[in-house]
Amino acid sequence: MRARAIRRLVLPAAVVLALSACGDDNGTGNVDPAQVDAVNAPDVGACRLLTPDDAEQPTNASRIVDCEDRHTAETFAAGDLPDDLQSEDYDSPKLGAFAYEICSAKFQQFLGGDESTVMRTIVSWVWFRPSEKAWEKGARWYRCDVVGGGAESTSYVALPRTTQGLLAAQPANDEWMACVNGSSVQGAPKIPCDEKHNWRAVSTIKVGDPGDPYPGDKAVQATTRDYCSSSVGAWLGYPKDYDFGYTWFHEAEWDAGNRRSVCWAATTA
Numbered sequence: 001m002r003a004r005a006i007r008r009l010v011l012p013a014a015v016v017l018a019l020s021a022c023g024d025d026n027g028t029g030n031v032d033p034a035q036v037d038a039v040n041a042p043d044v045g046a047c048r049l050l051t052p053d054d055a056e057q058p059t060n061a062s063r064i065v066d067c068e069d070r071h072t073a074e075t076f077a078a079g080d081l082p083d084d085l086q087s088e089d090y091d092s093p094k095l096g097a098f099a100y101e102i103c104s105a106k107f108q109q110f111l112g113g114d115e116s117t118v119m120r121t122i123v124s125w126v127w128f129r130p131s132e133k134a135w136e137k138g139a140r141w142y143r144c145d146v147v148g149g150g151a152e153s154t155s156y157v158a159l160p161r162t163t164q165g166l167l168a169a170q171p172a173n174d175e176w177m178a179c180v181n182g183s184s185v186q187g188a189p190k191i192p193c194d195e196k197h198n199w200r201a202v203s204t205i206k207v208g209d210p211g212d213p214y215p216g217d218k219a220v221q222a223t224t225r226d227y228c229s230s231s232v233g234a235w236l237g238y239p240k241d242y243d244f245g246y247t248w249f250h251e252a253e254w255d256a257g258n259r260r261s262v263c264w265a266a267t268t269a
Contacts, residue, residue: 035061037134041141042078045162047071050145052153055126058091060143072156074163076125077106077144090135095142099127100256103144110146113167119260120201121167122157122178122190124150150178152189177201185245185264196268199245203231203263207248214254220261224248228263235265242266 030049035042038061048062050073065071081098088094107125108118126147130139146163148156160166166176179197182188193200205227207220215223224246232244243266249258 030062032061032063035063037131037137037139039130039134039137039139041080042075042143044075044078046075047159048073048075048145050126050147050156052149052156055147058129059131060128061131067161070158072148072158073126073145074159075143075145076110076163077103077142079141081140081142086140090129090132095129097256099142099144100258102142103127104257106144107146110164111167112165113172115206115260116204117167117170117172119204119262120178121172121176122150122192123148123159123163123166123176150190152187154189157192180264185247198266198268199264200267200269201262202235202265203228204260205231205263206260208254208259210257210259212259214251217250220248220250220254224261224263228261231263232265236267 045067046064047067047069048060049065049071050060050062054060054062062073067074081095085092085094085098103125108115111118111121111123113121123146126145128143128145129135130141146159148159166172174193177193178190178201179193179195180188180199181191181195181197182199185199188199190201191197205224207223208215214220228244228246233239233242236242245264245266246261247264248261
């Protein structure tokens, strides 16, 4: 049996967004003036039309739309920052670490899938904090939104009226699972698996526990590669020859809380 690995070194979408702390919401057409410098925490359940450019900003004041209408984002968690973060600087990395912990946990609960399924969906989460002006006035809140795409998406897909329970059914609907159509998974945006594709995210591997120290890049990569070779081969039914890929992470993502790598199978199924 020959297994050929096509690797990709990548930051998971949620982590990239959680660690981002620069930029501004410079758009005006979709901005709600009442939200721009809001001091109070946003409402959970609100829907918006966000773009990947919006997701790169630390704050967002996009207008709320009716969830029955077309939307690309839904707020699934929001609230005040904990007491130990109240005195942190606006761009403190500790805020990103907190957001990763709280948003990723609530994201999984909200979608209703297990950790592996949630890592392999085309939807992801982004988080926002108050504007710098509101921060100076004492605003200390966070907002977690489900969005219809990931870090490499050039646009977001429309979401259903609510994404609550979206991944509860097993197996999850291909419309919401991650595939790629390209020569490799490198640099290619995730697309729904109900579209034409030649790569599918088929499994994940947990490479450490929450309190573990980072084992190093080589250890994470080797563990991921070896597991994915076996896992993808099993998923494909142990063919004589097959290609597999894997996405893994580095120390910054480990420190933010990520412990899983993703295995990809070269397949049109």
